[in-house]
Amino acid sequence: MSFQAFSLHQLGWRPELAHHLTLADFEAAYPARVMAVHRSGLVVMSSRGQASVVLPHHLADAGVAVGDWVMIEDDADRVRGLLDRRSEIVRVAAGSEHRRQSIAANLDVLFVVSSCNDDFNPSRLERYLTLALDAGVTPVIVLTKADIGDGVAGFVDEAERLMPGVAVVALNAQDDASVSQLSPWLAQGTTVAFVGSSGVGKSTLTNQVVGDAWQRTSGIREDDARGRHTTTAREMFPTLSGAWVIDTPGMRELRLATAVPELAAVFEDVEAFARQCRFRDCHHEGDAGCAVEAAVSDGALGARRLANYRKLQREAMHAQQTLREQREQSRQFGAMAKQIMRAKRERLGR
Ligand SMILES: Nc1nc2c(ncn2[C@@H]2O[C@H](COP(=O)(O)OP(=O)(O)O)[C@@H](O)[C@H]2O)c(=O)[nH]1
Numbered sequence: 288m289s290f291q292a293f294s295l296h297q298l299g300w301r302p303e304l305a306h307h308l309t310l311a312d313f314e315a316a317y318p319a320r321v322m323a324v325h326r327s328g329l330v331v332m333s334s335r336g337q338a339s340v341v342l343p344h345h346l347a348d349a350g351v352a353v354g355d356w357v358m359i360e361d362d363a364d365r366v367r368g369l370l371d372r373r374s375e376i377v378r379v380a381a382g383s384e385h386r387r388q389s390i391a392a393n394l395d396v397l398f399v400v401s402s403c404n405d406d407f408n409p410s411r412l413e414r415y416l417t418l419a420l421d422a423g424v425t426p427v428i429v430l431t432k433a434d435i436g437d438g439v440a441g442f443v444d445e446a447e448r449l450m451p452g453v454a455v456v457a458l459n460a461q462d463d464a465s466v467s468q469l470s471p472w473l474a475q476g477t478t479v480a481f482v483g484s485s486g487v488g489k490s491t492l493t494n495q496v497v498g499d500a501w502q503r504t505s506g507i508r509e510d511d512a513r514g515r516h517t518t519t520a521r522e523m524f525p526t527l528s529g530a531w532v533i534d535t536p537g538m539r540e541l542r543l544a545t546a547v548p549e550l551a552a553v554f555e556d557v558e559a560f561a562r563q564c565r566f567r568d569c570h571h572e573g574d575a576g577c578a579v580e581a582a583v584s585d586g587a588l589g590a591r592r593l594a595n596y597r598k599l600q601r602e603a604m605h606a607q608q609t610l611r612e613q614r615e616q617s618r619q620f621g622a623m624a625k626q627i628m629r630a631k632r633e634r635l636g637r
Pocket residue numbers: 431432433434435458459460461483484485486487488489490491492
């Protein structure tokens with residue numbers, strides 16, 4: 288059974304992706320997009336249709352993510368190279384060593400989902416907004432359960448105040464017409480993902496936008512498709528409007544791996560007060576002439592927001608510290624490996 292192919296345009300190809308490619312690359316290989324990453328290899332989609340391809344060892348180290356663009360060798364189902372990413376979502380692996388792992392690439396929009404009820408949590412939204420900026424992806428806040436929530440307008444208002452310029456959409460994820468409010472961000476070739484805590488409606492939204500898009504484009508019957516789902520687990524899905532949704536296990540357990548500048552962009556209001564502190568190096572903790580604490584006491588700045596900013600700063604600092612240590616370790620390891628190689632060459636008299 289063969290799947291219908293997608294054109295490069297439909298797959299979200301951008302001309303700049305070709306910048307570093309040579310004619311030789313195009314003569315020996317063709318571009319494809321990664322639909323799923325497995326231990327044994329990748330599932331890719333291209334103008335030739337779907338294929339399972341092997342990832343050579345030297346490329347496996349670079350880490351290939353769902354959504355990546357790769358060049359596939361013409362005469363073998365093997366990846367020849369990985370193209371530069373426009374954006375990427377990085378996960379800090381749980382555990383002590385804080386390994387960074389790329390889990391989704393070339394996203395355009397990150398739908399940050401919360402609901403109009405007790406789950407509504409501004410601190411969590413701020414965390415996800417930072418994550419989106421860090422990834423280089425446009426965030427859109429989606430507030431689900433607008434049909435059953437009380438005081439929807441209040442939630443929308445609060446969400447809008449979190450970060451100026453970020454769109455906020457309140458909807459009923461179970462209703463087609465309501466979900467169509469997301470269509471401005473679901474144009475053909477666009478790549479999106481939904482993040483948010485469990486139970487907020489991510490799966491419901493995904494099902495709404497995906498519908499039977501895959502079956503339609505693959506031209507196969509629903510029952511066949513169901514069998515397919517189990518045999519080739521895909522993590523990137525076409526939507527009814529021609530956009531792509533990335534839904535991979537890694538997206539469900541994101542931790543902050545962010546850089547400090549992105550945090551400052553989300554908390555621009557706090558930064559603006561900080562610039563008015565008497566001292567440049569003010570810690571905003573009982574320092575004389577602190578404008579940030581003054582703003583909290585006169586109600587211009589929420590105490591929760593400041594506390595969350597501090598918390599995220601600590602996390603980011605910690606993540607960066609471990610990253611620096613990792614780099615130093617791998618630098619030392621590289622130097623050692625070189626030394627060993629040199630000694631070996633000398634021993635062999637080369
Ligand atoms: N009334 C209503 N129920 C919703 C809405 N969104 C999700 N639900 C329900 O909330 C529950 C959790 O949704 P689900 O999509 O599984 O959340 P996920 O854990 O984020 O994937 C399900 O029973 C959904 O039917 C909504 O906008 N309105």
